[in-house]
Amino acid sequence: MAVCAEGDPVAADILRLAARHMADSAAAVCPSGGEPRVAVTGGLFKLGDPLLGPVDEELARRLPHARRVPAEGDPLHGSVRLATELSTGPLTLPGDETMLSVTTLSGE
DSSP, X not given: OTTTTTTOHHHHHHHHHHHHHHHHHHHHHSOSSSOOEEEOOSGGGGGOHHHHHHHHHHHHHXXXXXXXXXXXXXXXXXXXXXXXXXXXXXXXXXOOTTTOOOOOOOOO
């Protein structure tokens, strides 16, 4: 799809929508004050400019006070860091219902 995005408006719109959702996710957890940093990581970003361009535009629109920085590690590194900080430090997750929900599964 990324290869087609330059000449195909439908493919470009799909990537832009994905970028918008990524920016929505970042905005849901980004502090409103200070100078927050946003890092992107994961295999999707190997698509390059067809996705990174819209992501940067959406982040600038949604989070003008934040700046994008290189990731310190891969997604697993980030997950372990978040879990560690949640269990041992002051980090808490925001109460944004669109980002965090708890589902109880029944054995029935």
